[in-house]
Structures are given as C-alpha cells and as structure tokens.
Amino acid sequence: MDLIRLRNINKTYKNGVTAIYDLDLTIKKGEFVFIIGETGCGKSTLIKMLYREEKPSSGKIIVGGINVAKLRNGNVYKLRRKIGVVFQNFQLLPKLTAYENVAFALEVFGLPKDEIHKKVVKVLELVGLKNKAKHYPDQLSGGEQQRVAIARAIVNGPKLLICDEPTGNLDPKKSMEIMEVLEAINKLGTTILMVTHDIDIVKQMGKRVILLDSGQIVKDYEEGTYK
Amino acid sequence: MKALRIFSRNIRDSFKSVFRNFSLSIASISCITITLVVVALSIILSLNVNNFTKSIEGNVTIVAFINNDKDEKAIENIKQEIIKLDNVSEKNIEFKDKVEISKEMINDSEIIKGVMEDISTENTPVQNTFQVKVDKIVDIGKTAKAIGKIDGITNVKYGEEMIDQLVSVFTTVRKFCIYLLIALVIVTAFLIANTIKITIFSRKREIEIMRLVGASNTNIKIPFIMEGLFLGIIGSILPILLTIIGYQKIYQHFHGKMFTSFIKLVSPVPFVYYVSLVLLGIGMIVGMFGSWRAVKKYLKI
Ligand SMILES: Nc1ncnc2c1ncn2[C@@H]1O[C@H](COP(=O)(O)OP(=O)(O)OP(=O)(O)O)[C@@H](O)[C@H]1O
Ligand SMILES: [Mg+2]
Numbered sequence: 001m002d003l004i005r006l007r008n009i010n011k012t013y014k015n016g017v018t019a020i021y022d023l024d025l026t027i028k029k030g031e032f033v034f035i036i037g038e039t040g041c042g043k044s045t046l047i048k049m050l051y052r053e054e055k056p057s058s059g060k061i062i063v064g065g066i067n068v069a070k071l072r073n074g075n076v077y078k079l080r081r082k083i084g085v086v087f088q089n090f091q092l093l094p095k096l097t098a099y100e101n102v103a104f105a106l107e108v109f110g111l112p113k114d115e116i117h118k119k120v121v122k123v124l125e126l127v128g129l130k131n132k133a134k135h136y137p138d139q140l141s142g143g144e145q146q147r148v149a150i151a152r153a154i155v156n157g158p159k160l161l162i163c164d165e166p167t168g169n170l171d172p173k174k175s176m177e178i179m180e181v182l183e184a185i186n187k188l189g190t191t192i193l194m195v196t197h198d199i200d201i202v203k204q205m206g207k208r209v210i211l212l213d214s215g216q217i218v219k220d221y222e223e224g225t226y227k
Numbered sequence: 228m229k230a231l232r233i234f235s236r237n238i239r240d241s242f243k244s245v246f247r248n249f250s251l252s253i254a255s256i257s258c259i260t261i262t263l264v265v266v267a268l269s270i271i272l273s274l275n276v277n278n279f280t281k282s283i284e285g286n287v288t289i290v291a292f293i294n295n296d297k298d299e300k301a302i303e304n305i306k307q308e309i310i311k312l313d314n315v316s317e318k319n320i321e322f323k324d325k326v327e328i329s330k331e332m333i334n335d336s337e338i339i340k341g342v343m344e345d346i347s348t349e350n351t352p353v354q355n356t357f358q359v360k361v362d363k364i365v366d367i368g369k370t371a372k373a374i375g376k377i378d379g380i381t382n383v384k385y386g387e388e389m390i391d392q393l394v395s396v397f398t399t400v401r402k403f404c405i406y407l408l409i410a411l412v413i414v415t416a417f418l419i420a421n422t423i424k425i426t427i428f429s430r431k432r433e434i435e436i437m438r439l440v441g442a443s444n445t446n447i448k449i450p451f452i453m454e455g456l457f458l459g460i461i462g463s464i465l466p467i468l469l470t471i472i473g474y475q476k477i478y479q480h481f482h483g484k485m486f487t488s489f490i491k492l493v494s495p496v497p498f499v500y501y502v503s504l505v506l507l508g509i510g511m512i513v514g515m516f517g518s519w520r521a522v523k524k525y526l527k528i
Contacts, residue, residue: 108446
C-alpha cells in the first residue's frame, strides 16, 4: 500500500527560486528511504511539503490518505499527528528534561498522566535513554539529544518518520547508533524517510535511495543497489 | 475528561507563564491599568453628565404669567385650557400666587428685599403664575407658545437659552468621553498585542514544536489567550479599587451634588460596582484580544 504519493509537484518560493520541478514519487508503507543530493537541490523542500511546512505551487500530495496540498491551515494538525519529524539541530525545549520533552508531545492531546508515563518510558527505552530521563538537554551529548528528539517524534506512534539530516551534527560512531535506533523503529512498522549527506551511512544501510538534483529525481535506487 | 485535562493544563501553564515572563507581563499589566483608569474616569464623567442632563430636564419649568385682573374663576378656566394641551398633564401644573412669589424673591436677594418692602401687595408688579412641567422636553418651545396664546396669559418664560446651552455642553462632553473611551480601548488592545508578541516571540520554538507534534491551532492559542485574560484581570484590579474608593470619596466631598442642589451626582452604590464590572470586562476582553492577535501570527504557514 502506498503511504506517500506525489504527482507533478512543482515548488517555487516567493523569491522566485524553483526548488522542486515536476516531481513524481511513491513510497510504500514500511519502507526505509534515503534522499540524497547536493546542497540546495531541494531535499528539505521536498520533505517540508510532506508535513505541510511548505505548500507545493502545483501538483498532488497524498500522505497516509490525506490530501496534503488541499489541507486547510486549521487541519494541519491532523496530518502532523500521523508524522514524526526529526531535525539536525534536535529542536528540544531547553527548560524541560528529556522525559518532559517527550511527554510534551502527548500532553498537548490531553492524555491521562499514567498513560503518558507508560508511553514515554517505553519510547525512551527504545532509544536507549531510560537512565537519562531526568537530564536536561544541556546535560546530554549531541547523540543523546537527537535520540530524545527521535523519541518525541515517535511517541505518538506515527505512520511516518521524517528525518532531515539527523546525523548532521554527530560523529560517525554516534551516527551509527542513531541509525540503529531508526532501523529498530522501522522494524516495528514505521515508514522512514531520511535526508542525509552521509554517503557512508547510505552505503552501509543498503536501503532504497533517491538521488535529487536541481529539484528533480535523477535516480531511484532499489533496495541494496546503491554502491 | 480529556478537554478538562487540556483545560487545567492550559490554566496552569498560562499562570506559570505570567510569572516566567515577569517583566513583559508587568509591561502589559501597566498598559491595561493606565487605560482602565482613564476609561473609569470617562465612564464616571459621562454617566454623571447623563445624570445632570436628566435632572435638569426634570426641573425645567414653563412659567406662565397671568394678567392680574383675572379673578379666581377665570384663572381656573385658564388652567383647564393649559391642561388640554398635549404636552401637559394635570399633575404637572401648579399655581403660584404673587404673594408667594414676592416672598421667594425677597428671600433670594437683599436688593429686591429693599425695593419690594416699599411696594404694597396691591400695586406689586409681581404677577400670579402657573408653573408647568412638560412631558417631553424637546417640545417645550411649542407648548410654551401655545400657552402664550391663551387669553389672560401675558407672558411665558422657560429659560430657554441657559437650558439649551447646558444641555448642549453636556451632550458634547458625553460624546467626547465615548469617543475617547473607544479610542483608548482600541489603542490598548494593540499595545497589548505588541507587548504579548514580544513575550510570544521568546516562545516561538515552543509553538513550533507544539505544531510539529500535532497540537491543533486552538490547542496552541488557548494558553496564550488565557494568559491575556490573566493579564487583563490583574491589570483591572487597581482601576477598580480606585473607582470604588475614589468615587465614594469624591461623592462625600461634594455631598452628592455639583454647584447647585439640582445637579446631583450619581449615588455611589451600586454605581461603582457596575463601573467595576465594566472595567473588569474591558480588561479581560482587551487582554484576550491582544494575545489572540499576537499568537495568530505564528499559526500560519
Ligand atoms: N524559505 C525559502 N524561501 C526561498 N527560497 C528557499 C527557501 N527555502 C529554500 N529555498 C531555496 O530552495 C532551494 C532548495 O532548498 P532546500 O533547503 O530544499 O535544499 P536542500 O537540498 O535541503 O539543501 P541542504 O542539503 O543544504 O539542506 C535552494 O536554492 C534554497 O535557496
Ligand atoms: Mg536541507
């Protein structure tokens, strides 16, 4: 079943820059897909349109059955609840502990406290941070902060996890740890879409790889064919 | 249950936030306070002016002078004719004879007293009168004219110039107060919007993350609107105290009246409480509106 379907997507920013040009893409449920390409080729723009941080100038976007391009501003939250997003710079709230940062994503829905607790503990365990739950972001390493961000992104049980250079600020060893966490999450059934510049990681993981250039897909490598 | 949990979390968070961003909160609160003090002054002023106008209107009397050669029976006939007029009812007409009027005049002024004492009651230039109050003040001119035409009435007076001027001054003051009030409320709302915008700017990331994890716009807005509500309530405390205590002091100081006994001040209870309620309401609305405007900016793509 298709989780993501893009048809004839064009994106021109207000300043006249065309970031995406007539792009088609289909991603199935449960896939793990890398998006690679040179700086400025439109990778971030592409995924921003998936979680409706940007709107396409034309074309059709379906994510998990939601017609994203036509989604009204007031209904964006319905889409966001199906998607987890992780960035290079972690985006944690500095005044909250690791536990509270993750719980924050559930509190806004008004879940009962004990249910929040159960879910947060479980997901912190999954990312290997159970013993650092009470630490504040500045008491955690970059890799640990990124794992908190991942925990927050998946604590709702989203169908899709989007990562924009999640290992961009990490050394190779820490990067591989993050990849292991993502692999585990993918095994549990979450579709993962990851933008990266780290070719070593891409080669090592052996997943589907989409190569972008000047806002277009120039190559779509099947699983295990990117060398 | 779920809504209740979100609600209580919102209240808790917005309360915390008022204190966390204390200096900015103080700025918003003083802004509201200053406006509300001026609002309170203009409400009190305009309602009192309103009261003055009413009490003057209630005291306006047409004085119809009766020819001194008319006897009692003729006077009674004239009375019936005046009552027949549209704008006059029986209870609002009163006969005052020349003796009574002379006495009043003598009491009022030493000079008149000197003059009058030399004149006998028979030769007095003072005339018998009817004092007539009209139902509708706007038609007083017409009624006065009609009374003047009645046989036996020599002259009619109703102090038209003084009354007209007073009423028009009061109307102007009242209008001015209302415009001032509206302008102030609007200006404050935007001032507060800007102050709160600064507060919210420092929480931009928080809002972004809330959006990212799927909080609905309403969900994000409510804590900020609540915060505005708190600021509004806190900001209205001082103006309310000033109104309640200050107005009662003023009222006591003037013994409830201004200049003459028929320009009465509105009595403080329950007046000050109504004004306080209005102040609280304006504070709350302005605070919420300000926050709402400020946060709206961050909820668009
Ligand atoms: N908000 C924006 N307004 C205008 N132009 C933008 C905006 N965001 C991106 N662009 C432009 O769109 C093009 C694609 O940008 P995008 O961020 O998608 O690239 P990217 O592939 O993610 O690059 P990088 O690998 O450096 O992150 C670039 O030319 C960029 O300058
Ligand atoms: Mg990018």
